[in-house]
Each structure stands twice: as C-alpha cells, then as structure tokens.
Amino acid sequence: MKVDIFSLEGNKIGSLELPEQFNEEYEPNLVRRAILVIENNNRQPYGAMPKAGQGVSAKLSRRRRNYKGSYGKGISRVPRKTMWKRGMQFGWEGALAPGTKGGRRAHPPKAEKIWTQKINKKERRKAIRSALSGIALQNKLKIVENKIEEISKTKELKKVFEKIGINAAKVERRRPGKGKTRGREKRYKKNALIVVSKKCNLMKSANSIPGFDIIEVNKLNAAILTLGHELPRECLWTKEAMEILSKEKLFLGDKK
Numbered sequence: 001m002k003v004d005i006f007s008l009e010g011n012k013i014g015s016l017e018l019p020e021q022f023n024e025e026y027e028p029n030l031v032r033r034a035i036l037v038i039e040n041n042n043r044q045p046y047g048a049m050p051k052a053g054q055g056v057s058a059k060l061s062r063r064r065r066n067y068k069g070s071y072g073k074g075i076s077r078v079p080r081k082t083m084w085k086r087g088m089q090f091g092w093e094g095a096l097a098p099g100t101k102g103g104r105r106a107h108p109p110k111a112e113k114i115w116t117q118k119i120n121k122k123e124r125r126k127a128i129r130s131a132l133s134g135i136a137l138q139n140k141l142k143i144v145e146n147k148i149e150e151i152s153k154t155k156e157l158k159k160v161f162e163k164i165g166i167n168a169a170k171v172e173r174r175r176p177g178k179g180k181t182r183g184r185e186k187r188y189k190k191n192a193l194i195v196v197s198k199k200c201n202l203m204k205s206a207n208s209i210p211g212f213d214i215i216e217v218n219k220l221n222a223a224i225l226t227l228g229h230e231l232p233r234e235c236l237w238t239k240e241a242m243e244i245l246s247k248e249k250l251f252l253g254d255k256k
Helices: 028-041 121-137 146-150 154-164 177-182 202-206 239-247
Strands: 002-006 012-017 080-086 089-094 141-144 172-174 186-188 193-196 213-216 235-238
Touching (some): 141 154, 154 202
16 A cells, blocks of 8 residues: 655655555454553552551440440440540440441552553554554555654644644543543643654654644554544654654564
8 A cells, every 4th residue: 555745845745655564454352452451551550548547446345344335325336436435424436437437448449459451462563553554544644754853843833734634723622520620621632643753853843732642653552543442543654754664664573
C-alpha cells in the first residue's frame, strides 16, 4: 500500500510504500488486551491504612462480676468505648466494628493489592502492528516531509495543519461531578497523534495544542495508537519516522 507524502504547504511531493508492519491483520480484541495491560500498569495503587478505624479502645467485658462490664445492661454485644462514667454507671458508644461511628470498614481496598499485568513480547508487538494496520485500513494515516520537525512555534504548526487537512480545533466539554472542583473541569477531545523520528522542536510546539499527542517512533504502544479501546486514531507521520520503522524493523521479530 502506498501513501502520499505532503509538503508543509499541503502539496503532494511523492509517495511512500508502507512498511511490512502495516500489513498485519487487524485484530481489535488483541489491541484491546494490550491496552488493558498498559492501563493496569499505569494505575496508582490505593487503599485504606491497615489500622484505619481501629485506633480506639473498645474493650467491654461481657462477664457477670467484672467491673465496668455490660453484663445485665440489656445492650447488644457491639464493641463500645466509654464516653462518661459516674461511680458504677458508664455511658458507652459503639466503636471499632463496621457500621459504628468512626469504625473500620468491613472490606476496604487493600494497598498491597498488585494491579500490574503482563503480556508476551510477541503479543505486544503484534498488537502494535495490528493497531497500525487498522489506521491504514481506515485511511487515517498521513505522511509529511521532515521539515515539520523543525517547527518550534505553535502558531506556525496550526497553519501547517490547516494546509495538510488536520483538524486542530479545540473541542472541550465540562466534566460532570466532583472533578469540576478539583482542577479538572474541562476535558478535551483527542486529536491526531504525531509520530516523529527523534526529539525535536516539534515536540514542544505540538504539546501546546490540546488533544494532540506526539511520540518518537520507537516508543509507540497500542494505547496511544487508538482512541478509547480498539478504535484507530488519526496519525501524522514524518517521512523519516516511517523510514526508521522500516529500516530498523521495529516491532518485528526480536526488535522492540
């Protein structure tokens, strides 16, 4: 399959045969599995403190002749803490047990739980090739000349996007719920992914546009190549990045 190469002015200046990585059969289920592994490995562990809700003395004797006991008081066997006393009279309040004021949770999330998952190397590489194939099959792939990597100003980059047909419109929506009060009020729609050959000025200028992601070709993964789960994402490649993918045979055989 051949793809056209565009200049910064939006003119066709040639064509390029896609590398063999784009010839993989498109398998959405495999792509989804690779994405879930990445998301689980990026998940931040969380959980309750091991002694949360147990920092109180709630010992109350149920024996007949024990001092300060609850025997014969007509109360349930809930753990209680002493709130007041007058001689042999005591006032208690339920504590420690789940369902009591300030008590522990019955089954809290455990901080020691391991969320990480593993995936075979060949399976991970095949998922990346499958995602690349889906992008090519749905005509969401564009290649531009290497000069774009030298653009250091966001204003100039937006003009280039308009000429080559990349939508750079900022589509935002308000987040519902408590996220609005925690500095995450707005969410932006994902736009195109830019794949470059190396660290360059374009990485800084593209990061200033909401919704766009930029990545080096040797760091690609199934999650960034898709929208949501297995839905292919629009991609803009530089010519040199495509040549590196073909020359170094990335994500094939023993390559990363």
